[in-house]
Amino acid sequence: MQVLRHLAAGVAALSIGVAAPALAQEKTEFRVAWSIYVGWMPWGYLEESGIMDKWADKYGIDVEIVQINDYVESINQYTAGAFDGVSATNMDTLSIPSGGGVDTTALIVGDFSNGNDAVILKGDGALADLAGKPVNLVELSVSHYLLARALDSVGLKESDLASVINTSDADMIAAFATDDVEAVVTWNPLVSTILEDPSANKLFDSSNIPGEIIDLMVVNTETLEANPDFGKALVGAWYEVMGLMAAGDEEVLTAMAIASGTDLDGYKAQLASTEMFYAPADAVDFTEGAELPATMVNVAEFLFDKGILGEGAPSADFVGVAYPDGSTTGDPNNVKFRFDTTYMQMAADGAL
Secondary structure, three states: OOOOOOOOOOHHHHOOOOOOOOOOOOOOEEEEEEOOOHHHHHHHHHHHHOHHHHHHHHOOOEEEEEEOOOHHHHHHHHHOOOOOEEEEEHHHHHHHHHOOOOOEEEEEEEEEEOOOEEEEEEOOOOHHHHOOOEEEEOOOOHHHHHHHHHHHHOOOOHHHOOEEEEOOHHHHHHHHOOOOOOEEEEEOOHHHHHOOOOOEEEEEEHHHOOOOOEEEEEEEHHHHHHOHHHHHHHHHHHHHHHHHHHOOOHHHHHHHHHHOOOOHHHHHHHHHOEEEOOOHHHHHHHHOOOHHHHHHHHHHHHHHHOOOOOOOOOOOOOOEEEOOOOOEEOOOOOEEEEEOOHHHHHHHOOOO
């Protein structure tokens, strides 16, 4: 299944009583959390296959990779200091740890959604026809962000809708089948299932906003700075698996498929709508691209508009985001989210 990646609800509570871990020091044992999603399945494979242990041993450290069934809970625990890193989207990293004051670095830019997330109308029509209609989605999620971007593309706002109805991902397929539901926004594999309904009409998907819904491995900045070998081991192990996936290793892909609750064909279908950065050089190019800062401004504005950009955030510029060239968006005096290509570049250069 691919159902727990996109939940940003409950963020406001996370900003209360969350403190950054004590000043990081050199250490040899690290813990990383991940949750089920097509682009994050390699983390489970790294742990089960022994590839993570091999790379950790190379640098004289121990890295434990822990699966957390609840995506939000994994980020909560990272934010509270229980983990040194976590798999998260760019949006949820900005809103939860960074918005909560925990300085966080995007160590690995793994992929972006390229069709996995979609706006679906029941019956004929176009995006403009959503005006006056109710839309079902998981509120304060990447689906909510996708809807906002879709509406903006045709000059509409959320206030032009009849309502936004908070609907659990677990209930989305059944909801679409009812007479009351006219439109939904959700993600794969739910999208694929809903589109099997002859009445389902896909109006907009994440391929229309390429590069905006980004899946990352983020780590505590102070921990990384004090322990560069932690970053080298994680990145080295990750790109070893990326090489196997890029080569079409069916044993590896099948293991990931089974772990995610599907079969090989199902997993390949999910990968087809995911822009994986199998080559580290491609991840570096994307992260250093001119589009990323504009994307993060859009994300910050959405989060601020929804009241989830940190407790008491005075504006969308509350959290500073730093980029590889040294530029920032948001508050340069409150940088808590950093895109750093140092370690991915090492992988590209064969220097790990």
